[in-house]
Amino acid sequence: MKVALVGDIGGTNARFALWRDNALHAVQVFPTADYTSPEQAIGVYLAAQGLAKGEVAAVCLAVAGPVSGDEFRFTNSHWRLSRKAFCANLQVEHLLLINDFTAMALGMTRLxxxxxxxxxxxxxxxxxxxxxxxxxxxxxxxxxxxxxxxxxxxxxxxxxxxxxxxxxxxxxxxxxxxxxxxxxxxxxxxxxxxxxxxxxxxxxxxxxxxxxxxxxxxxxxxxxxxxxxxxxxxxxxxxxxxxxxxxxxxxxxxxxxxxxxxxxxxxxxxxxxxxxxxxxxxxxxxxxxxxxxxxxxxxxAEYSGLEGAGVALQQALAQHA
CATH class of the missing domain: 3.40.367.20 (Hexokinase; domain 1)
Incomplete structure (x- = not known):
């Protein structure tokens, strides 16, 4: 059964979790300096969870900065993300990018x-x-x-x-x-x-x-x-x-x-x-x-950004159901 993944990515650390049954599971924190891209860090995270590429159907990432177009450049980090390349690399069907404070605001509904x-x-x-x-x-x-x-x-x-x-x-x-x-x-x-x-x-x-x-x-x-x-x-x-x-x-x-x-x-x-x-x-x-x-x-609360990313993903998928 395919699962969903959420991420909250800052300049220093990236936090990832599985979103299942309306809740976070298996939260892990990755220093962004240790990885060349979000795809690499997520690949390591998925391997640690025993998941292969293609087993994650949907991803929501909360990122610092205005979100538009295919490419996003992370603030205070060397990471970049192309929506098209990301989905192809990780075999993801749905990718939702949202502003980090959009996620933080939505996270307030989970306190x-x-x-x-x-x-x-x-x-x-x-x-x-x-x-x-x-x-x-x-x-x-x-x-x-x-x-x-x-x-x-x-x-x-x-x-x-x-x-x-x-x-x-x-x-x-x-x-x-x-x-x-x-x-x-x-x-x-x-x-x-x-x-x-x-x-x-x-x-x-x-x-x-x-x-x-x-x-x-x-x-x-x-x-x-x-x-x-x-x-x-x-x-x-x-x-x-x-x-x-x-x-x-x-x-x-x-x-x-x-x-x-x-x-x-x-x-x-x-x-x-x-x-x-x-x-x-x-x-x-x-x-x-x-x-x-x-x-x-x-x-x-420690993971409000991740919680909010889960809420955003859940609402987006419900609209397309």
Whole structure:
């Protein structure tokens, strides 16, 4: 019997799993640097599962970047993919390529109660869009809309590249300090792993501190050990994230709630939950009341991208059944 395969491919790692009976099976992670192409990595994965080429009928891959045409070039990776060549090589009947944040958004429909933490209390309006936002290597932003009958629509976008919003003179000074190095300051310029370091250098420059920390991990570790400068960096990071998330809710009418995903925030989850995120999220002047009651959740699930790829594949195959 033929099976389906799902993948979530980033710049550093590719995650693959079999999708069977509406669930993930046999998840494995492959460093992209160790393989010349996704076909090679998937071939190794299938062999490990005792499957030969031709035994996988359908594949859905979540990939970083806009998806169109036959060829896709992976962001931050040497991998390339031709749809036609991929299907021929692996003898696959159906290949679905989707944006990685489309998959992440769809993955929110599969969350279990122990995979989320409440950030802002509220009741989601299931008839309205939900916002999915994730600081990681970059800043991903997506939209999830329920269509009824257990069907969902995920809208990808490039919301991580909107201008960074500021709400105080201090934030304006920080933004200007960063602009001296980067020029245009997008939300992603600050709200990402590399952005954490930019924020640290800006605060050091404004306050006359000699920078001693050289990586995002060092900043996080220092904050967790009560370093005052690192703590301010984390606090300001959380406040900027609150402003960006609140802007998205206003833009989309996103009263379905906000899901915070990605690899950055879980590293300092307790600091985040005690931060000024919620205050900045709702700091919208005459529209502040609109943000009241919009729930915000911190997602801790490990394989939301893979789960979302499974949902996307299931919906696509159902449409062609």
């Amino acid at each position: 279990q109660p122990d995979e989320v933490r409440n950030v802002c209390a509220g009741t989601p309006d299931t008839t309205r869009p939900a916002v999915v936002i994730g600081p990681g290597t970059g800043l991903g932003v997506g939209t999830l809309l329920g269509l009824g009958e257990q069907r969902w629509l995920a809208l990808p976008g490039e919301g991580g590249h909107v201008d960074l919003p500021v709400g105080s003179a201090r934030e304006a000074a920080i933004r200007q300090a960063i602009a001296l190095d980067t020029g245009h300051v997008s939300a992603e310029t600050v709200l990402s792993g590399g952005g954490l370091l930019r924020l640290y250098h800006a605060i050091c420059a404004l306050d006359g501190h000699a920078p001693t920390l050289g990586t995002p991990a060092q900043i996080t570790d220092a904050a967790l050990h009560d370093d005052p400068v690192a703590l301010e960096v984390i606090e300001q990071f959380c406040r900027f994230l609150g402003r960006v998330a609140g802007n998205n809710v206003l833009t989309l009418g996103g009263r379905g709630g906000v899901f915070i995903v990605g690899g950055v925030i879980p590293r300092f989850a307790e600091l985040f939950l005690r931060s000024g995120f919620a205050a900045s999220f709702a700091d919208k002047g005459c529209m502040s009341a609109y943000l009241e009651g919009v729930p915000v959740w911190l997602v801790t």
